[in-house]
Amino acid sequence: xxxxxxxYVNFLPYLCRLWRGLDWVAQYLPDQGYFISGLLFxxxxxxxxxxxxxxxxxxxxxxxxxxxxxxxxxxxxxSFAHHNYxxxxxxxxxxxxxxxxxxxxxxxxxxxAVSGGIELLIRKTIASQRxxxxxx
Numbered sequence: 001x002x003x004x005x006x007x008y009v010n011f012l013p014y015l016c017r018l019w020r021g022l023d024w025v026a027q028y029l030p031d032q033g034y035f036i037s038g039l040l041f042x043x044x045x046x047x048x049x050x051x052x053x054x055x056x057x058x059x060x061x062x063x064x065x066x067x068x069x070x071x072x073x074x075x076x077x078x079s080f081a082h083h084n085y086x087x088x089x090x091x092x093x094x095x096x097x098x099x100x101x102x103x104x105x106x107x108x109x110x111x112x113a114v115s116g117g118i119e120l121l122i123r124k125t126i127a128s129q130r131x132x133x134x135x136x
Contacts, residue, residue, distance in 0.1 A: 002054045009050040010043050012075065013082040020084075027087045028097075048101040049074045052109040056116065066119050070112040077104045 017024040030038020053074055056067045081100040087093045 001057060002050075005053045005057065006047055006050045009053070009074070009078070010046050012078050013046060016079045016083040042097060045098050045101045048105040049078060049108055051105060052112045055109075056112045059116070064119060066112055066116045069115045070108050073111045074104055074108045077107060 013028060014025055017028065028042065029035070030042070053067070053070055056064075056070045059066075078100070081096070081104065085093070085096055085100075087097075
């Protein structure tokens with residue numbers, strides 16, 4: 001599952017741009033001389049949002065609400081950031097490819113921490129209510 005999440009996060013920027021045509025997808029592909037190294041560089045930063053997703057998935061035995069919420073937040077933020085981002089608009093536009101994944105990672109990690117805490121409190125409350133009903 002971790003490899004699937006990593007692949008999903010890496011291919012999502014290309015999938016978000018597909019609806020505008022292959023020219024928009026080609027903006028995210030490096031030149032032919034630097035194709036492999038450019039894809040590795042882009043993939044290194046694009047993989048960052050997978051960290052909180054993998055952490056929330058591995059922290060529980062089954063798929064909890066925390067993972068689903070984190071997955072939806074990461075997908076939404078990455079889709080919003082990449083769907084209409086024009087790299088040809090400015091000389092410094094490529095910096096967004098570095099900062100978008102960092103922002104998404106921080107926001108997704110925060111959402112995962114807050115929702116994980118809420119989910120933990122709910123589970124403890126339910127467990128204490130069950131133990132009280134068993135005692136009676």
